[in-house]
Amino acid sequence: MSWAMEEWKEGLSPRVLQKIHELESQVDKLKKERQQRQFQLESLEAALQNQKQKIENEKNEAATLKRENQSLMELCDSLEKAKQKISHDLQVKESQVNIQSGQLNSSRKDIERLEQELKR
Numbered sequence: 001m002s003w004a005m006e007e008w009k010e011g012l013s014p015r016v017l018q019k020i021h022e023l024e025s026q027v028d029k030l031k032k033e034r035q036q037r038q039f040q041l042e043s044l045e046a047a048l049q050n051q052k053q054k055i056e057n058e059k060n061e062a063a064t065l066k067r068e069n070q071s072l073m074e075l076c077d078s079l080e081k082a083k084q085k086i087s088h089d090l091q092v093k094e095s096q097v098n099i100q101s102g103q104l105n106s107s108r109k110d111i112e113r114l115e116q117e118l119k120r
Contacts, residue, residue: 009017 009020012020
């Protein structure tokens, strides 16, 4: 088949054949360069897609972390309110214990006084 492609060159001057050879070499060189650039382009496009995927994954992770953070903040607020309520309830109960303790002491004194009166 190569002979058929060369057949049209028969009868041409050596100078023209030299120029044809140069042009064919240049075409081959440009084809190779084009293939290399095409490969580079495909490699860069693949890298770009990988970066886009990484960014999308990171955005999704950031959104998940943001939701989790919001949930934890709400839980902290809820726990803080519960702590405050328990603290208040404890203070109320301590006050009641102190009042009852005072009443108990007062009752003991009354009992002691009454026992002293009975002994007399």
